[in-house]
Amino acid sequence: MSRLETHQHWGWKESPGNCCHYKVLFALLSETGLRIGEAHGLKLDEHLSGNFSTIRVRQSAWRRSVQAQKTDNAAREIDITSFLAALLKASVGGRASGFLFQSESGRPLTQRNVLRDGLGKIRRDMNMEDGKAFHSFRRFRTAHLRKSRVPWDLPRLWLGHANKDVTDRYAEQLKEDVEWRKEVAENAGLWFKLPRAESSVGLPGLPQQKKSKLKKVP
Numbered sequence: 001m002s003r004l005e006t007h008q009h010w011g012w013k014e015s016p017g018n019c020c021h022y023k024v025l026f027a028l029l030s031e032t033g034l035r036i037g038e039a040h041g042l043k044l045d046e047h048l049s050g051n052f053s054t055i056r057v058r059q060s061a062w063r064r065s066v067q068a069q070k071t072d073n074a075a076r077e078i079d080i081t082s083f084l085a086a087l088l089k090a091s092v093g094g095r096a097s098g099f100l101f102q103s104e105s106g107r108p109l110t111q112r113n114v115l116r117d118g119l120g121k122i123r124r125d126m127n128m129e130d131g132k133a134f135h136s137f138r139r140f141r142t143a144h145l146r147k148s149r150v151p152w153d154l155p156r157l158w159l160g161h162a163n164k165d166v167t168d169r170y171a172e173q174l175k176e177d178v179e180w181r182k183e184v185a186e187n188a189g190l191w192f193k194l195p196r197a198e199s200s201v202g203l204p205g206l207p208q209q210k211k212s213k214l215k216k217v218p
Contacts, residue, residue: 033141
């Protein structure tokens, strides 16, 4: 599948009835490997750095209820590219609080609704209705980081897979070496090209902005 075909299927076309409402969410899942509940639990004033370049995973949202992380490793920091950071910042429409992805009532989105109204339609178009829907984003990110030859310990940290193979002292060193982590994240990128940051974000509960035109990636 080509890069163009990939991000067309993932909701980047602006045609009526398409899944563009969730395009920022799908981009975030693709670049971070976040679990869907972790993404839904992100709050602007608590879990994103000032420039949106670092995500602090501290909780999840399940059926609109916020829950603490189940393991120590799940509480972590994830570094993202400057392009995705700009897209996230543009997507919130000037909001400084509340959930990053929320309904018109200010409550977190639900996995069921995103699957029904967004990802489910895309999967049907691609004839990929079998298997775990949201977990495919984590597999995609893991595979991309491996192909990019990112040092093995960093994906473990970003994905929440760190274990006893990584000593407490070394894990702390990774957490402190923010500049190096950001450089690796930037170089790894996302594999496919995103629309410009000023594109329409189309998220529920947010004002509509200018729509983007899909740009073919050679």
